Amino acid sequence: MDPIQIPDDWDDRGLLTFEEFCALIRTPQRTVRDWRQRGIGPCWARFNGCGRLYITVAEARRFLHTTTTTTRTAPRKTGDAQ
Incomplete structure (x- = not known):
């Protein structure tokens, strides 16, 4: 599945409907x-x-950024000395 992205050429002040x-x-x-x-x-x-409910393109970008950004940590190797 392709990641959800908002096109770069969309103006942040633009509006999207709820639908x-x-x-x-x-x-x-x-x-x-x-x-x-x-x-x-x-x-x-x-x-x-x-x-009708509206959302700005900037708010949609902010929402998508916060929900798709994850912090990953490297898995610990078994047998490592601490």
């Missing part, structure tokens, strides 16, 4: 709604009281 974001990260909308209810995941906004 577009879910499709981008290949995650069911129900899962992302659950994240919202639990207070985890990216920050969302509504404009002028409309029912």
Whole structure:
């Protein structure tokens, strides 16, 4: 499976709808709604009281960066003197 990436030419101030974001990260909308209810995941906004949720491209990048960055440690060799 290819890693999830946001194209470099997308402006950080651009907006994605809730549906577009879910499709981008290949995650069911129900899962992302659950994240919202639990207070985890990216920050969302509504404009002028409309029912639609939006996320900025910058926030989507931040979210993907924090969820895909992992720290790995080298496995310890058996029999090493300490």
